[in-house]
Every structure is written in C-alpha cells, then in structure tokens.
Amino acid sequence: MPLDDKVTRQSAPLPPNEAARIKALQQLVILDTPPEQQFDDIVQLAAAITGCPIALVSLVDTSRQWFKAKCGLDATETDRGIAFCAHAILGKELFEVCDASSDPRFSANPLVTGTLSIRFYAGMPLLSKQGFAYGTLCVIDTKPGRLNDFQRQAMERLARQVVWCMEARLQHEQDAGVSKSLTSLLEFLPDGLITTDIEGNIKHVNSIARRWHGIDPATINRQEWPLYFELFDQSGKQRLALADTPLTRVLRGEQVKDQELIIRSKGQPERLMLCNADYLRDSQGRRTGAVVVMRDITANRDASRSIADKNRRLSVILEGTRAGTWECNLQTGAMELNDRWADIIGYRLDELSTLNVEMLERWVHPDDLAMCREALQQHLRGELPLYDVTMRMRHKHGHYVWVHDLGRVFEWGPTGQALKIAGTRLDISAMKQRDAEVASARNYLQEIINAAEEVSIIATDAQGLITLFNSGAERMLGYSAKDMVGKQTPAIFHLPKQVEQRAKELSSQYDRNINGFDTFVHEVRTGGTDTRQWTYVCRDGSLKQVRLSVSALHEGQGKLIGFLGMSMDLTRQLEAEESARVSIERFERAFAAAAQGMALLSVTGHWIDVNDALCQMFGYTREELLKIDLDQLTYPDDLNKDLQLVRQTLDGAISHYQMEKRYIDSDGALIHGILSVSLVRDSRGWPMHFVLQIQDISALKHMETLKDEFVSTVSHELRTPLTSISGALGLVCGGVLGEVPESMQEMLSVASNNALRLSALINDLLDMEKLVAGKMNFSFHEVDLTALLDEALITMESYAAPLAITIRRVGTAPARISVDPMRLGQVLSNLLSNACKFSPKGAEVKLEHKLVDNMVEVSVIDQGSGIPESFRARIFQKFSQADASTGRSKGGTGLGLVICKELIERMHGEIGYESFEGQGTRFWFRLPVL
Amino acid sequence: MTELKRVLHVEDDPSIRMVAGIALEKVGNLEVLSCESGQMALEKAVAFDPQVLLLDVMMPQMDGPATLKQLREILDVDSKLVLFMTAKVQQKEIDEYLGIGAFGVIIKPFDPMTLARQIQEHWKNFQQSRAG
Structure with missing residues (x-):
C-alpha cells in the first residue's frame, strides 16, 4: 500500500504501555502463523452479525497490523501508520468510525481514498487480563453506517472469545512441549515402561521395554506376540497367560506389586523382570488406562544363585576336606569343636575342653575382633543370612593363622532369640599367603615401572594435565614429579616449533584446526597407539631425541579419562646409528681405495661388489668382472678346498678363513693369491655376505721359487766337493788304500771328522730351513x-x-x-x-x-x-x-x-x-x- | 736271489767318480763301469749289462733323468735297480726321482765305507719287491 507524508501525519499515537504490549503480543507466539479454524469462525460470525462485508482479527505489531483471521479481504497485513486498528487499541471500548470520508483523522487515509474506499469501521480491542490490547476484532464496510446495541455486545463477546482462543492456544502449545519432554524422558528411563488405554490396548512402549521385547508390541497384533517374545513366570517353567500379565491384572482391578516374570525374546538374553503396575488417571482422577514399570533383576537373581551354589559347594568341600566345625551355645557361651578346628590353631581337642566364647575372643587378632563381633550381631539380628568372617587367630606357637568362619543360627528360642549357632572353619593361611604374594608381585611390578629408568612414563588427564610422572621421566627430563603432577602439561618439555609443525600436518590431514595438547593425542582418542620421534627439552635446556608412544586411557565403561605416553631416549641409539653409518662409509672408502683386491660376495657365490684393485689384479674392467663367476677365475685344482671352507663358514664351524689359492687372469696367466674370507651375519645371525680380500702373492711366489732353486743349487754345489773330500778321506782312513802311516792318522782323522761335520751342518741347515718355512x-x-x-x-x-x-x-x-x-x-x-x-x-x-x-x-x-x-x-x-x-x-x-x-x-x-x-x-x- | 755284481755309475765329477769307484770296487767288491756322461753310458751300457744304474742327477748336456729315459730305449730298465746319487734331496726332488722310475736315492755326501752296503740293501729290497 502506498505511503506518503500525509498519511504519517494522520497516524495514531502509541499506547503508553507500548513496549510491554508488544512483548505480551510476542509471547502469544501467534504472529505469522497459519490461519486457524476457531479464529476464522469468529470473523465470519462478526461479519454476519454486523452485516459488514469485511471482518478481521488484526494484531497490531511494532510497525504493521497482521491479520490472524480475515473475511472479505485479500491482504494479510498493512502498515501500522494507516491502520484504523492502531487507533482502536488506544481505548478499551468499541472504536467506531461511521463515515471515514468525513472524519478528519481518516479522510486522507489511502484506505479511504484508495480502491478499498472504507467508510465504516468498528473495532473492539482484544484485551489481555493485564489490560494489553493485542489488536482488534473489527468489521469494515464501504458504506457509512453504525452498529446497534445487539451488534456492539456481540462484538465485545466475540473479541473476548478471540482473546480466550489466543491464550488457550498458547497454553496448549506449552502443554504439548511439556508432554513431549516427558515422553522423551520416559523413553530413556532405565526401567521398562508400557502404557495401555482403558481397553487394554497398548499405547506406549519406551525404548528399553522395546529392546527387552525385541520389538515394539504396540506395532503388532497381539496374536503375533509369541513370534517375537514370550512371558513366563519367575521359575521360567510356566508360560504366563494373558490374564496373569501385570497390565491385564491391573485393569481387572488387582493390585500388582513386585510381580516377577521372565521375558524371553528373539535375539535377547532371558531377563527376569520385577513388575509394578497401576492405573493411569486424568486430572480429575478418572481411570484412563494402565501403566507397568519393569525392572531387569536378572543380575540380582544370578548373584543370589551363585551364593546358593557357593553354599552347596561349601558343604561338599566340608565333607571332602577336614574342615573345622564348631557349635556355640549363645546362652551359656559353651563351645563344641572338632579335631580339625583345634588342629588349625595347633591344639589337641582335649586341650580345648574348657573353651568358651570369652576365651576364644582372646585368640582373635585384636584388629579383627570388632569386625567379628559386628558380623555375629548382624547375623543374630537377621540382617545377614550367614555369619561369614575372615579373621586371624593366634596359633599355639604364637603366630597368627588366617581362618574363614561360616556359621548360621540353627536354634531359635520361643521369642525369636538365637540360641545356638554352628558353622565351619577353614584354614586359609595358604590362600592369604598367595594373595599376599600376588599383591607383592603387583607392588613389585609397580616398582619396576617406577624403576624403569630408561623409560619415561607420563600420564595426563583428558585435558592434558599431567597426572603421573615416573622416575624414568624424572631422570630423562630433569623435572621432579612433584613439580609436574597436577601442574603442567607435556607442552613444557616439547619444542613449540615441532608441536606446531605436527599440528599443521594434522590440521591439513583432518581438515580442521588441531593444536595444543590435541596435537599429541588426536589420533589415539578412539584407540590405538601413535608412535613417533619427538625432541624433548630437558629442564637444563638440553635436547633429547625420544620415541614417544601415546595411547588413550579409558575407564571400564569406555569413558576417556586421559592419556598415557611412554618414551625412550633415542639419543644413544641415534648415536649408534650415526657411528654405524660412519663405519659403513669408512668401510666403503677403504673398500674402494684398498690396494688389495677386495670383494663382497653373496652367500650363493655371486659378486655383490668388487674394488678397483681386484679388477686390476684379474685384468678385467669392473663391468666384465661382475659378469664372471668367481669359480671360473679359480684354478681348478684349488676349487674344492675353498668350497669346503665356505661350507664350514656357513655352518658356523668357523667365522673366517685364509688360504693360498691360485687364480687365472684375463690373459690366462696364473695368479697366486692369499684369500682371506669372512662371513658377515646380520643381527639375528643369518649369513648376509662374504667379504673377500685377495692378496696377490705371485711376485712373492716367484721369489720363493728362486730361493728354493738357490738353496737346492747351493746345497748341491757345496755337497759335490764335500762328497769327494769326505769320500776320499773315508777311504783313506778306512784303510781301503792301504795302511796309513801313524804320523798321518790323527791329521786325516781330524780332516775326516770335520768333513762329516760340515756335511751334517749343511743337512741340518737345510732341514731347519724347511721346518721354519713349513715346507718339510x-x-x-x-x-x-x-x-x-x-x-x-x-x-x-x-x-x-x-x-x-x-x-x-x-x-x-x-x-x-x-x-x-x-x-x-x-x-x-x-x-x-x-x-x-x-x-x-x-x-x-x-x-x-x-x-x-x-x-x-x-x-x-x-x-x-x-x-x-x-x-x-x-x-x-x-x-x-x-x-x-x-x-x-x-x-x-x-x-x-x-x-x-x-x-x-x-x-x-x-x-x-x-x-x-x-x-x-x-x-x-x-x-x-x- | 741274484748276486749283485755289476754297477753302472754315471757321474760328471771325476773326484766323486774316483771315490765312488774305489768305495764300490775295493770296499764292496763290485764290478763298476764309471761313465763321465750320459752319452758315454748310452754307448757302453748294453755291452756291460749292469744290474744297477747309479746315476748322478745334475750333469751338463744330459742330466740323470734324461740319461735314464734314453737308457730305457736300449735296456730293460725295469729289471735294473735304478738309484740316483745326488745332493738335491728336497722332498719334491726325491718324489720326482721316484716318479720317473728310481727305486731309491743315495744322498751326497755319502759314506764311502758303507756305500756298497747301502746299494746291497737296496738290491735286496728291489729283488724282494720284484719277486713280490
């Protein structure tokens, strides 16, 4: 609708309580909602009663009037500045304009001058209880007019009706909200809940009840129930008739309290239910249906069953073992015992003939006495089904033994007082000893963790606050547990740059911002372990390379309670790796530059690498040599011995060997070499490869041959004349050539002896030379x-x-x-x-x-x-x-x-x-x- | 057992030839044909019909082993006791002599008084080995 300056001049003033009025209007939550029948009916009625073609329920908002219901008009709202209703809400009575064209407040109003041509308007304010006018119920005509008394009263009543409808509508909305949250509450109750209407038709089954039945019973026909679930009595033996189910019983007028029944349903474990049922009533107390509340008591039953089992077992054990038995007259304090009872504490039965309760209590360990008495009293008062006590009793020899007493009152007086109690006693010292050992082992383990000096163990809560800082961590980082636990996060000993770097990686990987403590634990929140290398900053500022494994800590129910980080100092390992790398490099340099031929040979006999000197020795280029089998280079006679040694080396009988071996070079010439072989094994001891070193001793061999020839020649050359000399002397001295004059005999003998000596000397020297050279x-x-x-x-x-x-x-x-x-x-x-x-x-x-x-x-x-x-x-x-x-x-x-x-x-x-x-x-x- | 009588001795050194000759003839009472070279031995061997071939190893022109090889051409060497008389007695040298058909080695210098006995000993063994 067009607006101009004149229009604004004719606008109605704001009511004095405008802000509160607007707030009240908004609280109705009605503006811009779809049409509703009740309001539409009212405007039709108003139009009919007043004979006006247009009737509206108009709500006056801050800058507009909005029509909740209308008849005879297409528009849904108009500007508040031109609204007749804006005037109507200023008062509490009917606001009537008989001829707008002659009324100075409206004569220039576009609603009057425009196509709509309003002449008559009557609006009844819609007043809240607090007196706020939400808007009006109004009627409009294009002809001038006036309402009669009947019409005026009708407008007032209808307006009251509109207000009531609006407020009831709000109440209804609010009630629906409450009911919705109640339903969702019931839905998630730990107890099962089923409601019916008064006819016994199932209305609502909450989620736990649906789960127990394996289906929502309300969604299927009653005849089909047995396909999904069946109900039994608490013994589990008798199927429960429909008439005996809690809801049916309630609707029949019975009181249902603590009825136990069993539900067996498809895909569900058998469940024992404790059921309580009652009528549902409306606000007037009328019966509208029934409700049953079910509680799963399967676990309780199992527990009580296991107690029963335990008792049965005990009685069997009693018969089989020599358990001590006792009986006590609670009135007189006199006791009856068996041999075993006495034996447990080191006595013979006859030594205990005068024993009574008072004496007995003196033997109970002082720390256990109060507990013992209390347990007995509880049993006598009926609070405990059994007198069940583990305690220490003084042995005859002065030490304490652990015993387990189990007793029960078996005779009661006429007024219900306990008269006699009897029971058994087991010596459980050995068991206690084992428990103590387990505890001590656990402590020991804890100590080991504490003493794990090489491993830093740090735990945090879910937010990263340190909760555990073991001695290994103290040692590694130089901080004390006292300064860390509950005070710091791991950030204190991490390099900020490194953490940022990792955070960036994670952020881009997961496409969201990950930073701070989350950087360490993001990947393990849902399980698993994240292991990576980090740099720790120690208290003294020194840096340590560590391997950190982080995992999440969960409670029994799976709730995340924190994180555990275990780290090992890698500094030494990295140093070792570095030194290994250096020594490999050194080996490689030495290998390449070695004057002697060197090679790496696979365990199957193939070259892995050869050095220049070896290539030179054999007269091949590197490429040529790598293609030739080592066996082909070996002088055939020497092959077998080498192979034998290789086998022994691989078998582990020897770790290395050295032998003289002949090879054939590229020209076919013989090379004499000294072959040194060692086998390199990996850390698990598996053979990896051989390292070969071949020293060319051909020249040396040549020298040796020359020497042999020299020795042979010299000995021959020396011996030849010696043979003549000693032979001749021998013949002379032997008298072969006739009698030797006495004057010559001595001299000849000297010559002969020395010739022999010279001969022996030469022989010995030759022998010695051979022995020394190992050549004999x-x-x-x-x-x-x-x-x-x-x-x-x-x-x-x-x-x-x-x-x-x-x-x-x-x-x-x-x-x-x-x-x-x-x-x-x-x-x-x-x-x-x-x-x-x-x-x-x-x-x-x-x-x-x-x-x-x-x-x-x-x-x-x-x-x-x-x-x-x-x-x-x-x-x-x-x-x-x-x-x-x-x-x-x-x-x-x-x-x-x-x-x-x-x-x-x-x-x-x-x-x-x-x-x-x-x-x-x-x-x-x-x-x-x- | 055939009695040992004739020894063919081949030796280039005249001194040793003389000493050995006297030792065998005078001390050992054997008939000796002394040759100054292998060539000479080849010329005279058949006529002499020796039972023992006593050969020096190192000789100019034709050495002991070569002489033995040549003698095989003209004599039934296998029926003769072949002995090398030498100062070259390294084990591999001895093995070499035995390898080409020698029965034993007389080591220089030798004892002239027992030389004949040594040869007689070899002769006895040689004959036994052949009989065996």
Missing part, C-alpha cells in the same frame, strides 16, 4: 715301531763302535704308529748319536720303548754326565750346546734337538728329557699308538 713334507706310513728301532740300532752301531759304546735294546711290545719312517729315523739317530757322544768310553746306551696309555714312549738313556742345570732351559733352542768347547769336540751343529722336537711334534708326538747331573740323561718321545 711328511710322508706318513703305518709302521711297526720295533722294526724302526731295530733298524736305527744297526745304523748306529758303526757310529758307536769306535767310541766303544754298546747300544742295548729294551722292550719288545709291538706298537703300530703312523709316522714318516725316514724322519723318525732321523730323530732316533740324532738322539742315539748324542747319547754316544756324551757317554764315557765303554759305557752302555739303552734304547727302550714301552706302552703308556695310548702312547708309546721311546727312551734313549745314557750314562753321561747329565745336562747342566744352567743349560736345561735352552736345550730345545737353536744352536745350543752345553759347552761350546766340549760341543765342538763332540761334533754337532746345535740344531739336532731343535729338529728332533719339530719332527716329533709334526708327527703328533711330544718330546722331553730327565737328567740328573752326574747320573746320565734320559731323552724320551711319545707317539700315539694306532
């Missing part, structure tokens, strides 16, 4: 020792004869041994010639053998002067002779015994001697007998 080959044969000894005897006779020494064999026991016969002969001739040399003329040398355990011992015994004390330590050392001057006269190189020792040891034997100065010497060696 032994050709082992199984032989009879006695034959070898006899042979040695014959060989030595020509040596001994000129010295007038007799060699005597002692011992005949056969002994098979495995030796190199030539080398053993060498030892024997050495020992025998020594014995001859150092024996006085005409003396006897004994060559003896005997079996000692698994060995055969061969002794060469002389009657010489014995070995001087001072020399004994050096006897098996090179170039040693007791006395240089005598030694020379006796001949010899001083190498003989050293060679003997080496030879015997190489033939798996041992050598030694016994000597007493002035009484001769016994040299012996032992060899294993086959």
